[in-house]
Amino acid sequence: MGEPVQYGPDGIFIHTTDIRDAVFPLAEVADGRAANPTGTGFLVGLSGFALTASHCVPRDVTNLRAFFRLPNRWAAVHVLAAERHPTEDVALLRLSIKGQIWGMLRLDDRRLSPEHGVEVLGYPEETFYERLRPDGTASYNPQIVNTRAYIRRLVNNPDHDMRGGGESFYELSQLAGDGCSGAPAVAYDAPGSKTYKVVGIYKGQRQMTSSGGITTSVGYATRSEMFAGWCPDILCQTLLKEANPPDGVEPIVLGPTDFAGSPYPPHDGASASRG
Known part of the structure; x- marks a missing residue:
């Protein structure tokens, strides 16, 4: 598959078979840095969607980012849209990911x-x-x-x-x-x-x-x-169908990203509360 991480004009390509690349921290950013870690999310399907707990998602997702690991740094990917399950503490995120990804989960x-x-x-x-x-x-x-x-x-x-x-x-x-x-x-x-x-x-x-x-x-x-049978409006099919694609390996295509720092804010001596 070539190098694990490749950089190009259209973004960052991660060729992965590692579960750590399908599970990521979520955080809000402000003034070019992470300001409010909110929880963890994970990729599902092949089209750039992710799941998390609903309470980890702010009402306005403009500043919410999904942080993916790169060598010695992080890449922050925009959350383009979010939809909450009507009864369960579950939310579906649509990320700024181009192309297909490997359906590991x-x-x-x-x-x-x-x-x-x-x-x-x-x-x-x-x-x-x-x-x-x-x-x-x-x-x-x-x-x-x-x-x-x-x-x-x-x-x-x-x-x-x-x-x-x-x-x-x-x-x-x-x-x-x-x-x-x-x-x-x-x-x-x-x-x-x-x-x-x-x-x-x-x-x-x-x-x-x-x-x-x-x-x-x-x-x-x-x-x-x-929630497997839930059909979110931003997805147009059930989660079960989206999250169970045919076997195969495709690169995760992240970019472009606008932030590459840590998803965790500077430590002030007391552990911040996260989701």
Whole structure:
């Protein structure tokens, strides 16, 4: 496939077979720099669309960017449009990506049972802040973090105070961390596969304290079965059809981009809250 990253007049070509290139941080930019990290997103299908949690998307997406990893820097890709699911904490993004991309993440609409294993693939903010230089920049690009968990139970219409609302979740045994809202939760029942089966979108976490004073921390992911049949206006077909293309490898074509700094703002000594 040639060099992993190639630069041309029409943009940046990423020839990839790495999951880290299909999952990306989201952030709003202001005055030429990232000002408000909002969460994680991931590419679906072959036409430049991505999924994330609805609460990670501001009402006005003019300054929202999807950050893709390049050697020693990031490329910021415009979010051209966003559409929110009517009931679940899910949003579809249309990115400024030209040409086709490799459909690495496939949407899986089956209902998993409790104790089934999943992995959440996202960008917790601590992966950036742990390698800060004195001038506030980072010494390396943050690595995507894999959080393995099992499904504790299926939850419907919960009484919760988490951002974004929603009705149908998997309750997970592990927390993925701040910054991972919108990340794909993938089934790990097919080790060695070149595609990843997305069974949910990570929503957030909460702590529950029993009457006996025991605290339990759990994560939540919106179940794919509840939005796979959604047909957004900006897509004109169901997510299930878009996110399950024929097998094949095509380059991700990003450019042009208008910003190539970090998706994380300078550290002020306290961890900023992300989605």
